[in-house]
Amino acid sequence: MKMKKFLAMTMAMAMVAGLATGCGSSSEGGSSEGGATQGSEAASSGEQGSVYYLNFKPEVAEVWESIAKQYTEETGVDVKIKTAASGQYEQTLKSEIAKKDAPTLFQINGPQGYANWKDYTMDLKDTDLYSMLLDPELAITDGEGVYGIPYIEEGYGIIYNAEIMDKYFAMDGAKVKSVDEINNFDTLKAVVEDMTAKKADLGIDGVFSSTSFAPGEDWRWQTHLLNLPIHYEYEAKGVTDEAEITFDYNENFKNIFDLYINNSVTEPAMVGSKSVDDSMAEFALGKSAMVQNGNWAWGQISAVEGNTVKEDKIKFMPIYTGMEGEETQGICIGTENYLCVNTEASDADKQASLDFMKWVFSSDEGKDIVTNQLGFITPFNTFSEEESPSDPLAKEVIRYMGDSKLTSVSWDFQTFPSQTFKDNLGAALLQYSTGSEDWTQVVEDTIADWKVEKEATAE
Amino acid sequence: MQKAYKKYFWLFVLPTLAAFTLFFIIPFIMGIVLSFCKFTTVTNATWVGIRNYQRAFSNRDFIDSLLFTAKFTIVSVITVNVFAFILAYALTRGIKGTNLFRTVFFMPNLIGGIVLGYIWQLLINGVLARFGVTITTDAKYGFWGLVILMNWQLIGYMMIIYIAGIQNIPTELVEAAKIDGATRLQTLFKVTIPMVMPSVTICLFLTLTNSFKLFDQNLALTAGGPGKQTAMMALDIYTTFYNRNGWEGVGQAKAVMFFILVGILALSQLYFTRSKEVEN
Known part of the structure; x- marks a missing residue:
């Protein structure tokens, strides 16, 4: 009888445990990177931050994934990219940012977007990314602070x-x-x-x-x-x-x-x-x-x-x-794409996110991908005149x-x-x-x- | 043994209870609390009292969608059930190929709402193009489009329930009616229909709640167009929630009211039709 009781107990526990893990993985949604979880664990232990970028442009989702892979290979920093379906960015952001493993990098579409997300945007005034802007006036500012940095001109x-x-x-x-x-x-x-x-x-x-x-x-x-x-x-x-x-x-x-x-x-x-x-x-x-x-x-x-x-x-x-x-x-x-860093992320993750974007928009490898694969016209001074996209409309x-x-x-x-x-x-x-x-x-x-x-x- | 069951009651009920609490009760309570809050994300909310409920009625959207939904529900509940019953009646007469027909009629129910919505949008626009209009030209096209779509999708499912009900009627009742000289129509109205009342209860409940809560099909077929004239309540809640900064709480408040409304309607319908059921 004792044995049976024990068995029943174990079974029930296993079922509950199964439920808990089931819930954990389902809340991950469509994320494909298994590595991301390890990354955030490392971050919480204070060693190295990780990046989670919620991408707005589905048409270049694959390019972002390859950038992430390349960056991880070079620096060892985990980068998770998730792309919202067309027209679903706000919805996706709303649910993603409420999670424990929230995006560290996301984007807003201008002053209206800022009004909605100001509780989550970090002041970027002292960042390299901001100093790289050709025209600092383009950024989204509120008082003294800078909360959104445009990364593309269209x-x-x-x-x-x-x-x-x-x-x-x-x-x-x-x-x-x-x-x-x-x-x-x-x-x-x-x-x-x-x-x-x-x-x-x-x-x-x-x-x-x-x-x-x-x-x-x-x-x-x-x-x-x-x-x-x-x-x-x-x-x-x-x-x-x-x-x-x-x-x-x-x-x-x-x-x-x-x-x-x-x-x-x-x-x-x-x-x-x-x-x-x-x-x-x-x-x-x-x-x-x-x-x-x-x-x-x-x-x-x-x-x-x-x-x-x-x-x-x-x-x-x-x-x-x-x-x-x-x-x-x-x-x-103009642009309606402003990068923001999640102010609720850990300091290590914030720094990792800023480093990642700096790498994308100022390193030679990053710039090459931006101009030739993403096809972005960027508002940054790190790009020379030759480094512009070859797309006829750009x-x-x-x-x-x-x-x-x-x-x-x-x-x-x-x-x-x-x-x-x-x-x-x-x-x-x-x-x-x-x-x-x-x-x-x-x-x-x-x-x-x-x-x-x-x-x-x-x- | 009985004692042993009692002892383990909590143990066995726990997994389901945990799941139910985690995935239903907690979100539900959170939802009600959030309807009194202003929030962007669910973890970051400030209490605003009944302001959201006042704002829900600050424009006509909610009432308009309620009226449209009510109209749609009345029409589709009647048409779906009438057609489903006729089909079920016909397919229990022993016609050749009954099983094939039953399968065919049931199949639309297996397709998802969004897909159905887009397919019907193409079909209806294709037909309307001959008359130089589209489904969003006038609300009446959208309305009847939705009714047709709903019928097409639900008839098969309701038909299966009615068939089960009709097959459950004891043959001696039908035979007795025949011997007493009842006509077919008399048998239908005096024997068949009273005997399938339990099925009617279920079918009415399902069509009523499904029509009232319709969302996918509405979104895919017209997305509320023209304007918001064909937006049903669920769609109105969705657009309130997402299409205006700072109105998430208002959407939530509308959702709570919607829940109460559907609850009242469904329960009173159940009570009403249950009283018509015949004891077997």
Whole structure:
């Protein structure tokens, strides 16, 4: 009987133990590195820190993994990389950071992101990474402290296929003879409408790729495109953020938006079913001549099976909206990727994280991977002019950044109140496209919604 | 022996109890506490009292989603159960290939909600494209899209339950009805349906709670579009939680209210249909 009792006891204990371990490993989620656990144990014993980076960009997840491996081989410091699925970064961060083995390095998307995560961001003022910034003003600061450091610069505008454009310019009666002549909205409109009229001869289905409005696919309009009128509004008023907007330049927004939907591959009524992927595929397959997107899109375009866009024929054009003096407007350049160090991590882990990022952005091996594999244009002074990515759209961004005659439009959408605001605008724009809402309504709702959302998130 | 069982009661109940406490009771209590807090992550919360509950009603989203959900639930509970019962009735008549049909009708239930949502989005958009509209053009397309999707997915499962119920009816009852000269329709309404009331209870419960808590299919099919017009309560809670900085607590407060609502509905439905069940 004694024996049986003992046996039963042991069995029950084993079951409980099994449960406990089961829970432990399931909370690890999708992490693939077994080594990470050892690393954090080492850190707690005070020997050497380890790094856990929660990566934002799924398209370069594998590159980050290989960087981590290389770094571990060279320095012996454990680096764990986890990548959030597209559009799931905030969600993933929320759950990851509450864990015991929390990310030591993560990123925020600007002032709005900082407001949400300020309890977790460490002051980076005295770090090498901050001193490496070409323009320290780019960092996210609060009072005396520096809490987020940008590690990439990106640009967006109207991407065009120069081959199709040249075909048009060679036609009789073309409105202009070269892209250089398109330097304001009126010219752009004339050219686009003329191209639409001749689309059969040009072999395209529409000048612009589909204005994608499938759920979650409308960020190019509700965020990127709205940036322009808001940027000009801030500029006119001399502010960097507002509690209430007047949306003075809504007509300019309408100008370009109408041009997009009326000269598109897809009928305005049908845009609700189109995704960004659809848009990029149309461009890649030569069905459209232009598409609004950023330099990150080259990877997507070149990956489309049967891509017809040649590497030296893909260019950027600024988004013209009919603003006065827009002849000198450049493309929209900025970032929404700011690195932060988790202030709740152990000191050893914090130092390890800073060392890791310093290595990535200043050592020769690190820089080589950043320019050639990640394809980042970085805002750090450690990169020489030759050390820039070879990606054709990144090259275009660099060309626009270096053009002293043009003024870039900054990414003011970082100050947009909330995702809900963007989603609501996206919904309104879709309604407008399908004809079930008129423009005045869109403008009124946007102004009201901005105020509501700013108030809602201020608390 | 009886004594020995008693002695070991706690030992045997412990693993399950531990799991239940760890994975259900603790998160549940934490959830309720968090609904009174402002927080970004669950480990870092400050008490704000009933502020979250007030804010939950500061705009119409919650009420709108409640109305939409109620409408959807009424329609889909009725359609799913009617169709499922008709199928079950037909497939217990001894038609050739009954087993094949049963399998085929059950299969949609094995596919996950997100996948189903995307498949139906493509299908419905494909059909609507002929009329120059998409599923997010008007809320009514999204509504009926959801109803069709829900029917397609749940009918098979409910059908199986009804079949089991119908097969459990003692044959002597049916024979007795026949001998007494009851018509088929009379047998159906006076014998079959009263006898399958336990199945009806279960099926109503399952369809009611499933429709009310619908999330994956809603997210994948319309994501609430156009605007938030087809956002059901679970989706509204999700967007409240994630799409506004500082509104995590409000999402949590909505979730607690949602839980209470589903609880009340499900329990009163159980009570109501149980009273209609016939003692076997």
